[in-house]
Amino acid sequence: MIDFENIVDQELVKKILSGALKKDKLAHAYLFYGEQGVGKWAMGLELAKAVNCENKKIIPCQKCNICKKISRLIHPDVRLIFPLPPLEGKSESQKEAEKQKLIRNLKEIKTSDTYATLRFFKKTTISVDEIREMKNHLNLKPNEGKKKVVIIKDIENLSYSGANSMLKVLEEPPGDSLLILTTKSVDRLLLTIVSRCQLLKFSLIPKDFIKGELEKRLKLSSKKASFIANISKGSLGKAIYLAQKEGPLAQKKAKDFLKLCFENDFSETIDFVEKVSKEYTREEVLELIDGCILVFKDLSSISFGCFFSEAEKKEKLKDKDLELLRTFFKSFSQIVIGIREAEKTKRAIEQNVGVDLALLAFLIKLKDKKELMVK
Numbered sequence: 001m002i003d004f005e006n007i008v009d010q011e012l013v014k015k016i017l018s019g020a021l022k023k024d025k026l027a028h029a030y031l032f033y034g035e036q037g038v039g040k041w042a043m044g045l046e047l048a049k050a051v052n053c054e055n056k057k058i059i060p061c062q063k064c065n066i067c068k069k070i071s072r073l074i075h076p077d078v079r080l081i082f083p084l085p086p087l088e089g090k091s092e093s094q095k096e097a098e099k100q101k102l103i104r105n106l107k108e109i110k111t112s113d114t115y116a117t118l119r120f121f122k123k124t125t126i127s128v129d130e131i132r133e134m135k136n137h138l139n140l141k142p143n144e145g146k147k148k149v150v151i152i153k154d155i156e157n158l159s160y161s162g163a164n165s166m167l168k169v170l171e172e173p174p175g176d177s178l179l180i181l182t183t184k185s186v187d188r189l190l191l192t193i194v195s196r197c198q199l200l201k202f203s204l205i206p207k208d209f210i211k212g213e214l215e216k217r218l219k220l221s222s223k224k225a226s227f228i229a230n231i232s233k234g235s236l237g238k239a240i241y242l243a244q245k246e247g248p249l250a251q252k253k254a255k256d257f258l259k260l261c262f263e264n265d266f267s268e269t270i271d272f273v274e275k276v277s278k279e280y281t282r283e284e285v286l287e288l289i290d291g292c293i294l295v296f297k298d299l300s301s302i303s304f305g306c307f308f309s310e311a312e313k314k315e316k317l318k319d320k321d322l323e324l325l326r327t328f329f330k331s332f333s334q335i336v337i338g339i340r341e342a343e344k345t346k347r348a349i350e351q352n353v354g355v356d357l358a359l360l361a362f363l364i365k366l367k368d369k370k371e372l373m374v375k
């Protein structure tokens with residue numbers, strides 16, 4: 001029996017892959033595509049376990065040595081490739097040390113939760129060297145498992161020379177190997193790569209599933225889980241990121257962003273918007289706005305007692321930034337307007353309105369509200 005119990009939803013993908021496994025008709029290369037945080041990476045690992053698992057009755061069993069090693073991301077036959085930011089360091093050995101450190105951190109995040117999303121605030125790439133090393137890896141016989149597997153995260157970050165090198169592997173996959181490529185969008189890839197893979201689309205995860213997972217994984221209250229499930233738009237990875245307890249970066253940045261909007265004059269606001277739209281990727285801006293929604297939620301909780309327990313409220317009351325922002329959002333309807341405008345801004349950015357324009361419009365709406373309050 002094939003049981004992808006670690007995968008949330010994605011029934012169609014599970015059905016297709018289970019069918020192929022049963023008939024022993026897996027493709028050599030898969031391209032998993034869909035939004036960030038919907039389970040592409042997690043499914044890559046489960047598939048790597050399924051083809052190598054030692055159990056005969058249920059695969060992947062999660063209990064055998066091979067399944068366990070793959071879960072811990074230390075199986076020698078399963079190679080994992082992540083896009084990395086530019087490496088800092090003067091000498092080659094320093095760069096290599098930096099690279100190993102980054103990979104260790106990434107693996108730590110992914111072993112803590114396979115749905116956790118990885119974030120870099122710089123442009124990332126997969127270099128041609130990675131693809132060369134991957135080829136060497138595939139040319140060797142499996143060490144412990146039955147099949148060599150390579151999982152490449154966010155293949156759209158592949159460098160041009162890397163893509164060329166990759167094409168050759170896809171044309172003639174060495175021996176008994178399985179390649180799993182993941183991407184957010186097929187549109188950003190070379191057609192020659194796409195056409196050599198079997199495509200599997202990962203859909204957005206229904207809100208109720210996300211809510212359930214947040215309650216189970218992070219022990220969130222039903223109300224809080226429901227709120228975060230609503231704003232994470234079908235991505236469990238994003239929901240986990242937004243729900244993490246220790247004041248996630250998105251909220252800290254959002255507080256700075258909102259404070260700036262209320263404390264400074266307009267020209268400074270414009271400068272800031274310019275800076276953000278140059279330095280942040282579209283996803284980071286969307287995250288910043290999600291952060292604003294979470295801040296609005298905190299404000300409504302402190303002032304009007306929704307969402308939080310008394311203990312959580314007490315904790316939030318110590319937050320100086322929130323205290324300041326409370327002076328600008330005094331009524332419940334003002335907070336609702338804030339949330340509504342944030343949602344509108346997100347939609348505009350998702351529909352490809354320029355980030356600078358969308359952010360500026362958002363801030364003007366919020367500032368407008370402030371001026372109305374002063375009158």
Ligand SMILES: [Zn+2]
Nearest residue numbers: 053061064067
């Ligand atoms: Zn197993």
